[in-house]
Amino acid sequence: MSYIGDPFLHDLFVSYSHGDDGNGNASLKPWSEAFVIALEKELRADRKYRQALRIFRDTDGRLGQGVDPTVPLTEQLQNEIRGTALLMILMSPDYLASSWCRDEREWWHAAQLEFGLPTEQRIALVHIWPTEEKWPKDLTDSRCHHLVGFPFYAKNPTGIARPFGWSEVSGSFSQTFHAALLEVVGRLYVMLDAMKVRLDERHRAKEEAQKFAQTGGQSIYLHGRADHKEAWERVAITLADIGIAVVPGEPDPVVSDALELQRIRERRVETMSDCDGLLLLGTEDGRALDADLVVVGRHDRNSARARSNRLLPCGLLNTVGAPIATPVRRATARAMQADWLDATHDPWTPEVQRWLAGCAARAEAAL
Numbered sequence: 001m002s003y004i005g006d007p008f009l010h011d012l013f014v015s016y017s018h019g020d021d022g023n024g025n026a027s028l029k030p031w032s033e034a035f036v037i038a039l040e041k042e043l044r045a046d047r048k049y050r051q052a053l054r055i056f057r058d059t060d061g062r063l064g065q066g067v068d069p070t071v072p073l074t075e076q077l078q079n080e081i082r083g084t085a086l087l088m089i090l091m092s093p094d095y096l097a098s099s100w101c102r103d104e105r106e107w108w109h110a111a112q113l114e115f116g117l118p119t120e121q122r123i124a125l126v127h128i129w130p131t132e133e134k135w136p137k138d139l140t141d142s143r144c145h146h147l148v149g150f151p152f153y154a155k156n157p158t159g160i161a162r163p164f165g166w167s168e169v170s171g172s173f174s175q176t177f178h179a180a181l182l183e184v185v186g187r188l189y190v191m192l193d194a195m196k197v198r199l200d201e202r203h204r205a206k207e208e209a210q211k212f213a214q215t216g217g218q219s220i221y222l223h224g225r226a227d228h229k230e231a232w233e234r235v236a237i238t239l240a241d242i243g244i245a246v247v248p249g250e251p252d253p254v255v256s257d258a259l260e261l262q263r264i265r266e267r268r269v270e271t272m273s274d275c276d277g278l279l280l281l282g283t284e285d286g287r288a289l290d291a292d293l294v295v296v297g298r299h300d301r302n303s304a305r306a307r308s309n310r311l312l313p314c315g316l317l318n319t320v321g322a323p324i325a326t327p328v329r330r331a332t333a334r335a336m337q338a339d340w341l342d343a344t345h346d347p348w349t350p351e352v353q354r355w356l357a358g359c360a361a362r363a364e365a366a367l
Helices: 029-043 073-082 093-097 099-115 175-213 226-241 258-272 286-308 327-335 349-365
Strands: 010-015 084-091 123-127 153-155 161-163 219-223 245-247 277-282 314-318 338-342
Touching: 010 029, 010 073, 010 099, 010 175, 029 175, 073 084, 073 099, 084 093, 084 099, 084 175, 123 175, 175 349, 219 226, 219 258, 226 245, 226 277, 226 349, 258 286, 277 286, 277 349, 286 314, 286 327, 314 349, 327 338, 338 349
Parallel strands: 010 084, 084 123, 219 245, 219 277, 277 314, 314 338
Antiparallel strands: 153 161
16 A cells, blocks of 8 residues: 555656667666666655655566566556556656657546546656657646646756766766755655645545434534523434434533633533534524524634544524524524524424435535
């Protein structure tokens, strides 16, 4: 498994042209292979990536890393490239002229579409040779400008360009080569970590969507006030009867002391951080509900989401009907991203189950 994780087997694939001259001579291959070896060495210098990082090289003979001679070449390479999180391109005129490199790039792009993952910030371009040829559309931005990459070549006074370290492949590379390489490595670390965070969030969202979709088993923070304890307990028991765990074990006390109020909010955020969703109890006290929408439904909920990285959807459970269901209050609930649930008629639990199903659908759509 890669450092980035599922669904990727590899973190990085380096795509480059061998620079074949038609007579079996591959002028770019020795330098490109040496570049990849030096790149991997520098990437693994950081202990964080040393063991988990996976770089696919079709010339690597290590078990599980290289090309299997018993598998058709294009079939295996397609699978290896499809299972790679980041694509690095060693850009040169030969690369742009290579149909094989084009195929590699198209295989990678097609796989990302299947995964439902955007490709922005996931292609690292290393300019090893100046190019005057037209670049393909998938290597340009919305304004048809070339993707920004790393310059990795120098020109002599007569204008002849060569990649850094071109004449040093058989020996150790110069300081110029290593300085340029470290710039590439630093950017790759950022890209790797950003992709890992994106995938981790995607996996969490998928797990939450699956939990919302199941019958029972969710944990809901049911917010109510102690002066409406009887209504709060009726709702809590009814939710528990359909398999939903309700926390906290009692409604919040009504206090006026600022320090005590702050302690209550801190405990609320801590408890809410471990829940799947939030329900605000709507009673006949509309002004209290207005305050709860802002304080609990927005501020405390956002604090809990930041702490837990959970979606933490919010619903407003209206138990009294028209007295609190004013157009302004309903509009405010929408602005606070709180779904309005009608609990004025028994049984009202199907309304909660439909809400959870809707939460599952939204979570799936966001993946």
